[in-house]
Amino acid sequence: MPKICSNFAEKPAKMNPNSLVSISDLTKEQMLSLLELARYFEENPNHKILDGRVVATLFFEPSTRTRLSFETAVNRLGGRIIGFSDASTTSSSKGETLKDTIIMVSNYVDLIIMRHYLEGAARYATEVTDVPIINAGDGAHQHPSQTMLDLYSIYKTQGRLDNLTITLVGDLKYGRTVHSLIMAMRYFNPTFRFVACKELQMPREYLEFCDQNGIKYTEHTDFDADVINTSDIIYMTRVQRERFTDIMEYERVKDLYTLRNAMLEGSRENLRILHPLPRVNEIDYDVDDNPKAYYFTQAKNGLFTRQALICNALGINPLKDKE
Ligand code: CP
Numbered sequence: 001m002p003k004i005c006s007n008f009a010e011k012p013a014k015m016n017p018n019s020l021v022s023i024s025d026l027t028k029e030q031m032l033s034l035l036e037l038a039r040y041f042e043e044n045p046n047h048k049i050l051d052g053r054v055v056a057t058l059f060f061e062p063s064t065r066t067r068l069s070f071e072t073a074v075n076r077l078g079g080r081i082i083g084f085s086d087a088s089t090t091s092s093s094k095g096e097t098l099k100d101t102i103i104m105v106s107n108y109v110d111l112i113i114m115r116h117y118l119e120g121a122a123r124y125a126t127e128v129t130d131v132p133i134i135n136a137g138d139g140a141h142q143h144p145s146q147t148m149l150d151l152y153s154i155y156k157t158q159g160r161l162d163n164l165t166i167t168l169v170g171d172l173k174y175g176r177t178v179h180s181l182i183m184a185m186r187y188f189n190p191t192f193r194f195v196a197c198k199e200l201q202m203p204r205e206y207l208e209f210c211d212q213n214g215i216k217y218t219e220h221t222d223f224d225a226d227v228i229n230t231s232d233i234i235y236m237t238r239v240q241r242e243r244f245t246d247i248m249e250y251e252r253v254k255d256l257y258t259l260r261n262a263m264l265e266g267s268r269e270n271l272r273i274l275h276p277l278p279r280v281n282e283i284d285y286d287v288d289d290n291p292k293a294y295y296f297t298q299a300k301n302g303l304f305t306r307q308a309l310i311c312n313a314l315g316i317n318p319l320k321d322k323e
Helices: 028-043 065-076 098-106 121-128 144-158 176-187 204-212 247-253 295-313 318-322
Strands: 054-059 080-084 111-116 133-138 165-169 191-195 216-220 233-236 272-274
Touching: 028 144, 028 176, 028 295, 028 318, 054 065, 054 098, 065 080, 065 111, 065 133, 065 144, 065 295, 098 111, 098 121, 111 121, 111 295, 121 133, 133 144, 133 295, 144 176, 144 233, 144 272, 144 295, 165 176, 176 204, 204 216, 272 295
Parallel strands: 054 080, 054 111, 111 133, 165 191, 165 233, 191 216, 233 272
Antiparallel strands: none
């Protein structure tokens, strides 16, 4: 997939400080404050604090959860939404550049939430506008709002973020959610297991990131009882068909890892199964009724964490306002 900036690029000088492009834009303290705010919104989902604010959702790539939960978040906070979910209905289909689209939309709104198929597109957008940008996924690069809901889900189910064994399974090459999650967990002394076939292994740059940050990890091709029964979190991922240039290669690897209920028999009591969704064949339907299946609640947590992220991007903190 083409990139328009490095995965580990520094913040551009012009970037609005409230923008969120990469999870690495947030300090540990900021992440913990956002989780606290998410919990507030889970308890108070209809706090109308965005009166008069307009938010744009620009989705150049398909989405169900991310777009709808961001839009629900704005609605529940009392703001207004404009945007598109199909760029072919916009003037980008006539050749308008991303730069011009961002400048134009910036004339209308207080915040832009954007998903794009190009790695680095969100970072680029921050260079052409002063309006804060939230990256809702850019190619195989980053998905920071997903990471915040993943952290919230891990915290809620485990009671802590520290010292957990987290097994990431499937498409570790193209899966932007696992890339963001590794970067966020660097503050919490995790042990990662990376389970993937050789074609979809964790990219070298993320292994180097682990090495540089003292993150323990092991790589596996077998998704077996040894791995499953010693995990606190199993994070399944979909093989990202849209990022393959060779469809035959996709066909070869798409069904290599499927979690079935019987495989969980010896698993830890506290184990929870996460998946950013959508799933294709990675989790059998017979897992859905297992109390360790958490992926649908995980997606629901996206609403509360995105309410927190929107407030953060707009410089609004209902917890401070209450003090
Ligand atoms: N997890 C996630 O990004 O889902 P969508 O692609 O449906 O937004």
